Amino acid sequence: MTKLFVREHLLTILFPIVIAGMSCLLFWLDGYGSVNTMLYVFIVTVVLTAVLHFYLYLRKYKYYRRITTPPKAMEDMLEKLYASPEQSAEQHYMKQLYKLYQQEVQSLYSAQKRHLQFMNGWVHQMKTPIAVIELMIQEQDRIDSQSVSEEMERLKRALEAVLMNARLDTFEEDLRIERVHLSDMVKAIVNENKRLFIRNQLYPRVEIDETVEVTTDRKWVQFIITQFITNAVKYSFTPQSSIWITSERTPGRISLTVKDEGIGIPSSDIKRVTRAFFTGENGRKTGESTGMGLYIANEVCERLGHKLEIESEQQVGTSVTIHFIEEQEGES
Template identity: 50%
Template sequence: MGMKLFIKEHISFVLFEILIVLFILSLYWLDGFRNMSTAIYTMIISLILIISFLGFRYFRRQSYLNKITNLPQTMEDALQKNAKSPEHFQTESYLQELYRVYQHEVQVLYASQNRQEKFLNQWIHQMKTPISVLELLLQEEAPLDKKSVQEEVDRIKRGLEMVLMNARLEKFEDDMQIEQVCLKQIVNATINENKRLFITNRVFPETHIEEGLIVASDSKWLKFILVQFITNAVKYTFEQNKRILVTATKAGSEVKLTIRDEGIGIPKSDLTRVTKAFFTGENGRKTGESTGMGLYLASEICEKLGHQFEIESEVGVGTTITLTFQ
């Protein structure tokens, strides 16, 4: 196969060389040179030189030709080095770089698929709890407790919202729409949508945000981020009659939104890892309801939107999350 490829590649070169020799001999013929034996000798010497050159060239390229004519069995075959000429060295460098790009894309896709699968399995497991509670409520002979049903429905709705946002995160740029957002309006809307969560846990929100405070963000994604922060603040405030304080301040071109709770706080050993995917930590094990994805998704969305995101916490005192808008 290597020889056939070499001949196909150089047949035009041989014909061109023969054409040049014939052209030079025709010039001598027109100039009056009529010695046929010299002409034949010249053609034979030219052919010998051409064949010798091509033979040497084939010998140097044999291993490379064999490599590219045999179909690879694995992607690692692209890393073999058989080049002898600068052109083939460059070709092999190109293939090796292409292999590295391919490997990187495969690893990214594999990590994304693995994360999605793991999250979905964990999410399905979490959704079994509210469904089981609803089944128990329906089996009771007493009148249906609508408040309890609503709590479980709200839990399922929050779970569905998270899994949908996780799916959309893969195509975030297509779904993003930056606009001027009234910060007080979106914070109040988020709190009102989760008022049953506050009432059930007997935690009270307080907001201190100026009316005309505007930030550049995506209202849908920003609301999702705020839901994660507020839900965590309520979920990890075990004592009743505690507060969640939401404030916003403007300093120059920056606006800082702060969400502070009076909950159990985050241990220092967990603080640097709470934004990693599937990390539940000590607090997550206490509630048994954490997927470890809420703060991870919030962190990813903040990075894509260009918002800075910081967490400060002290065990027994509470947690403060600061979101900075440029």
């Protein structure tokens, strides 16, 4: 600690001594021959400099002891010291830095916990299609290719959800904003999921203006719409019912809605369905929900500047809407 103090204050220690020595030399050259007086001035300067720096050393003793002692915990940096205004400002800065550190650690911990929970749920969910495929293989009769295809689709959708969840952490690096033709994109998604509709005896009704274009990221929005359609099919237990996919243009906004005629969401769950891992009452009925689909959709909408709106009535149906905010002509 002493060496550190001397190295820090070496200039202020030597400067007054050098000034006193030069003053004595000037007096001597000017003809003032009293050696005792000059020696007295020099000694007084040295003593006063020593006393001043000893006082400064005492004031900084706790500070030097803290920075030269290996810390045992991060909280050691929050130790209160009766220090100079400069050190007080430094302590305040360190406290603010510590808060930022805690926030970053908490964010990383939450992300790690979210990934772990999601992977555990996903692995558990994947056991079902894998077990079904294994049973088909073990049967002596001919394998039903349609059934295998259905299970493979479930695996594919689950894998896509895992990839999208992982990409959330590097969202900005995977972003590509462009003008997207809404009608063509929705029709392509419906065509990709046609077997899902046929298998569940549901009818997709697409009513989207052919001229509508939105500014967004095509890949992320495709995932979101696919998630809405998958949920609509999953919770539509009545055969021959319809799933409506419509668009609406209002000043400064283009809205895309996916509406089903399913069991609906209980009012107590509406505000919580976008939380991570929340499956709710309906999720417990099907046993296939990971509670991540709407969470990812909501996160993506917020980061893209879109608005997600969910309306539902039990035994009537659910409508999920993405509002694409569009700048009107003339706005800067």
